[in-house]
Amino acid sequence: MFRRFFKSTSPLRPSPFGATISYVLLIIWAGVVLFPLYWLVVTSLKLPIQVNEGPFYLPFIDYTPSLHAWQYIFVDLRNDTLRPYMNTVVVALTSSALSLSLGTAAAYGLTRFVYRPKLGSVLVVLGLIALAVVAIGMGVPWQLAVLVAIVLAILAVQTLNRRFQRSLQNQDVAFWLISQRILPPVAVVIPIYVLFQQLGLLDTKT
Template sequence: MARAVSTQRKLTFTAIAWLIGLIIFFPILWTFLTSFKTEGEAIASPPSFLFFHWTTENYAEVQSRSDYLSHFMNSVAISFGSTLLGLAIAIPAAWAMAFSPTKRTKDVLMWMLSTKMMPPVGALIPIYLLFKNFGLLDTRSGLIVVLMLMNLPIIVWMLYTYFKEIPGEILEAARMDGATLMKEIVYVLTPMAVPGIASTVLLNIILSWNEAFWTLNLTTSNAAPLTTFIASYSSPEGLFYAKLSAASTMAIAPIVILGWFSQKQLVRGLTFGAVK
């Protein structure tokens, strides 16, 4: 029997949730507001919140100085490409670990996850040399591969968790009906795990979109995504806060909009299998 929750308690938890949400969202809101200020107003003390001279000159200057569309397309290609390539590798791997486990399956999963604990700078020099020798510096394909490898442990872990919630008897029934291994994965397993796969795709697109370390060190201009676009507004003379805020707003707007429209699917996928 479910325990009744009082109205006062609901209101309290709702207020706390809204407060936490506003605190988390405030830096994004402040960046958005700063993008419409002049450089003088951006560094004014005390700062003005809403009552300032609104201007769009920062966006115009950012667009005239940098090719936003080129950086945007690079971000789209890199984030979606690395995620799809990761899925192509992770789905069979997660299937094998979930439905044909061995004594070392958990050890392999823990080892994969442990690779995320290493600082990326620890692997920078060998990866940079490999990219240089194979001609992959400042290329989309190079970044797709390296970001896929960086996020692959997370993709495998998430898919493994979702696949474990699917009854193995269903797959056995498909085999008895003559389904091959590929048909079993494509036509039986994948459709049943759509919520989990969708949340995995969304999360990894966000991680790839926001990746800065590898994009800043492995690209210069041709394959530079929006993270490099933002970094270009930091100079030895100092930070141009208003222009930097405009560039940041233009860079994060697409992924914020994507997250907003897909939040129900993301929550559904992240809670997939949590309640029997």
């Protein structure tokens, strides 16, 4: 009887002892994962003095809950709270839909067609994009910087495309797209933030 407690009937069904240990570990880990969310909720129900004098863990036992923080956010600072939130929702939904559309189109194109872009032309275009970003950061109007970059890119590709020998293939393009998934987000967020700051687009829906 005691041995059956440690005996597994199949590889997919652990022994009662193993199952007990697994559930105990899962419960402990669930507590570790969920505790920050619990702490976030209970902290929102505290007064500033309770936050500073804490920690207080249990509402109605360690302290008296208060909706002061929620009133401050949604009543006193209603416009300053809802406007950035709605901007975030609009930008998130728009960027997600745009990314999904472009990603689907790119996947379809890479599957159905064969591309042979010249490596030199790609590097020239990327270099001009970088120069346009630098110019915008230095105070050049973004409309002018983008227009000049597009014109120079067209001229450079038409002029130098024949001199470049090495071509990229579909798998190179696909690998580049997939490799962007391992790019640290902060490496992209900071330049985009600075660019939007220079363009006056921070905290807007455009």
